[in-house]
Amino acid sequence: MSTVGQFLLKKDMNAALAAFGCIMLSLVGIPGEILAAVIISFVTLQKGMKSGALVVAFVALPAVGFLLHREASLFDLGFLQCLFVWLFAGLLRKYQSWRIVFETMVIGSIACVGLMHLIMANPAQYWTDLLVNFVTALNASVGGKIDMPQMTTYIRAIAPYLTGLLMFSAASMMFVQLLLAQLWQYRLAEQRGKLYDAFIQIRVGYLNAGILTLAMFGMLFHVAFARDCLFAILLPFVVGGLSYLHYTAKRYRPMLVVLGLIYVGLVMSSFGLTIVIVLSLIGYIDSLFNFRKRFAF
Numbered sequence: 001m002s003t004v005g006q007f008l009l010k011k012d013m014n015a016a017l018a019a020f021g022c023i024m025l026s027l028v029g030i031p032g033e034i035l036a037a038v039i040i041s042f043v044t045l046q047k048g049m050k051s052g053a054l055v056v057a058f059v060a061l062p063a064v065g066f067l068l069h070r071e072a073s074l075f076d077l078g079f080l081q082c083l084f085v086w087l088f089a090g091l092l093r094k095y096q097s098w099r100i101v102f103e104t105m106v107i108g109s110i111a112c113v114g115l116m117h118l119i120m121a122n123p124a125q126y127w128t129d130l131l132v133n134f135v136t137a138l139n140a141s142v143g144g145k146i147d148m149p150q151m152t153t154y155i156r157a158i159a160p161y162l163t164g165l166l167m168f169s170a171a172s173m174m175f176v177q178l179l180l181a182q183l184w185q186y187r188l189a190e191q192r193g194k195l196y197d198a199f200i201q202i203r204v205g206y207l208n209a210g211i212l213t214l215a216m217f218g219m220l221f222h223v224a225f226a227r228d229c230l231f232a233i234l235l236p237f238v239v240g241g242l243s244y245l246h247y248t249a250k251r252y253r254p255m256l257v258v259l260g261l262i263y264v265g266l267v268m269s270s271f272g273l274t275i276v277i278v279l280s281l282i283g284y285i286d287s288l289f290n291f292r293k294r295f296a297f
Contacts, residue, residue, distance in 0.1 A: 005042065
């Protein structure tokens, strides 16, 4: 890992060609954009925005090629992911603050949801029609084994939140990529344990807490935009809640059992949403009262 990191940092072109090779893996069905984004984050954290920009430029080449032929492709999504990760890595390098990264991430996610609502009069209906048509075609291909009334009810239930859920998924992926890049950075500097120490101090700021409060009030008045923004706002609070539980477990060992159950619940589809809500609640309350100062172990 250290050897590869040193090779990538030796010349910007090394990292650019490596990221380009990763993004081209999409041609054979391998999601290479994930690794490309990690490389971009790593180079940006180590050498700055200028070096990271060169790597992003090489990642953009396949998307630009398809654009010149007026064709959309998966390279477009890969490029956008890498572009945003580069911006967030630049913020993290400059301010050394996850709070600022999360605030920017939330504002960007809300802007994307807002754009969706400006483009479409009823995004929930759009997602409902799209998913129902997809599941109907899938049901026909599997010989009618899907319970369509039940599936349609489920789709209608999640459709009002779906744009925000997509933003939550994209932001979660970028957060993991930034974490991996930071881990790589600390391993290269032989600073083992520094990432964990930084992670357990992550706490949501008042700006994000205020935004979530406004969204919850909007939901009380059945504002469609506020409802769609809910999950787009939640990631910092999920991370904040998880961070506080790790902080507590480091000082009070029996909490490791609770932490283990939390992780098991996150990977189980039947409990995942409940765990996300619980972690978000912990992160939200912690953002207001700062448990680390109020309760010492």
